Amino acid sequence: MKTTNITYLTRKGQTTIPVEIRRALDLQQGQALDYSLNKKDGVIEIRAIPPFESLLGVLKTNIKWDKKKAQKAMEEGFVEDYKKKLKRIDGHS
DSSP states (O other), rough: OOOOOOOOOOTTTTOOOOOOHHHTOOTTTTEEEEEEETTTTTEEEEEEEOOOGGGGTTTTOOOOOHHHHHHHHHHHHHHHHHHHHHHHTTOOO
């Protein structure tokens, strides 16, 4: 069943994905979308890129996924990156 909705482009080049489509595809705020253009037909295709966690299990590994450890490692990495940026800004690097 094909769903047709009309939305408008803002000055910033933004548009809203209709709620029916967001619900049907279970799209979440902040989810990455991939746009491709078929110039010949003038068709824009939008593909939802699955969240990181949905990709778990795709690759074979003996390592057990620990969400808390992964979150902590990411946070520590962000803190270290931020400290490095502050040092560069302050001229300490």
